[in-house]
Amino acid sequence: MIEIDNITKVYDGRPAVDSVSMTIESATITAIVGTSGSGKSTLLRMVNRLVEPTSGQVRINGEPTAGLPKNALRRRIGYAIQGHGLFPHHTVARNIGAVPRLLGWDNDKIHTRVNELLDLFSMPPDEFRDRYPAELSGGQQQRVGVARALASRPDLLLMDEPFGALDPIIRTRAQTDLHRIQRTLGSTILLVTHDMEEAIQLGDQVAVMDQGQLVQHGTPAEIITNPATEFVAEMVGGVDRPLRLLSLLSVSQILEEGAAEGEPIDEKSSLREALSVCLWSGRNAVPVERNGNPIGRVTLEAIRSRAEGTHEPG
């Protein structure tokens, strides 16, 4: 558990982060979202003390970070940033193994761990271990950057717009990968993004920042249905709100008995996808299946009722 306790950073008399407090539960993803200059990076960087807070405290599992040696603290916390920041003069394997090497792991253990991570990110070790960052695509570089952050199995991972530089398709895939990996490893992730869409997709919790202040902290559904301020409402985006809401719900949540015509969809699909299928194929209901077996249907009517602003999501 990470506790950020009334933390402030003042630059030149102006607070970049202004009395922010929040608690991050272990094994969850918290997405910090906000416009440019709202203090997201500064907040994140105070957690691993790349920035020293002007006042306030960060505690990791109850232990104040201020008392720990900086470099030891940072080696314990995974850190991935926009533009990956790989060491261009080191191979992929050496980049990923950087923190384990700092921690004094033996070579065999590092070797195995690097291969494990490359496999996890669908980059065959034989092919990629000995390449240099310049010999990778942007998406691959970014994955290696995230792999480096994960290498020593840190409990806590800080990510500052890790997917910012990726094209939309690669980006979606990287997000899915991260989500899967986080669920498998049970890591706690604090992720900065300026993209509300990404925050909603990835975050178990979303923290919205505006001019250095934390204006709302809650589940994606709370943020969408109950924006605390004008600013949050604007971030969530009036027009897209119903669609964003639907993307958080899965078909299985409004499953009905009965049959429907045409191509079925999987029960894990989001209501947004179901809506899309309905509209595209001109149907009022779509059959739903689980592991390839029909289990019921979802109707356009039910989807619509879920998308109405007043309706609390289930």
Place this chain on the structure above:
Amino acid sequence: MSRANFLRMIVVLLLLALVLQPEWFAPIFAPFTPPGAAVIYDRTSLLSLSLSHLGIVALASVAAIVVAVLLAILVTRPQGKAFLPLSRTIANMGQTFPPVAVLALAVPMLGFGAGPTLVALFLYGILPIFENTMTGLSTLPPATMEAARGIGLSRWQRLLQVELPLALPLILTGVRLSVVIAIGTATIGSTVAAHTLGEVIIAGLLTNNTSYVLQGGLIVGLFAVLIYDALTQLEASIRKRLGVA
């Protein structure tokens, strides 16, 4: 063999021949020799002059590299920023001082011989290396530096494992400039009795023997070209490795 390598080989062979078998070139140099004078310089072996010339250049360059790089590291640390203007001024002064003046000033202190030349070449060599190293160390990719700090590398580890290796191509550019300047400038050292190839050129100038001047000039020039080329290639291969082509 590529065209460039073929050319390199020719130049190396030409240089070796000029140094080891200068009499082969007598027919070529003869027209530039005044009547009655020797065509080929034979007062000292050209090999010994070449080795001593290169030795002086190497010694002065190594000293210049050490001092310039240390200075550049110092002024790019947060605590050393204050020294930046001062060290710039000093390095610039070393450069603007004419080498002959350095020799003249150094002789009374160090006497005749290699000493004053070493000092002049050393002072001359600092600026290009210092400027380049400083540029290299202050224009490192920000994301890489941020990551280096963020994953918990200490200051020393960052300097040795990240900053210096990444600045290496630029440092080498400085070294290359500085070494090539030193190879040329070392010839002047002969005026204060340093054992360099300048001896051949000066003997030619004193006796109006153009063929000596040509011989000395050609050997110095070819050394400069070959060393420049070798350092350029080294730099290119490092750049390629760093993916900054």
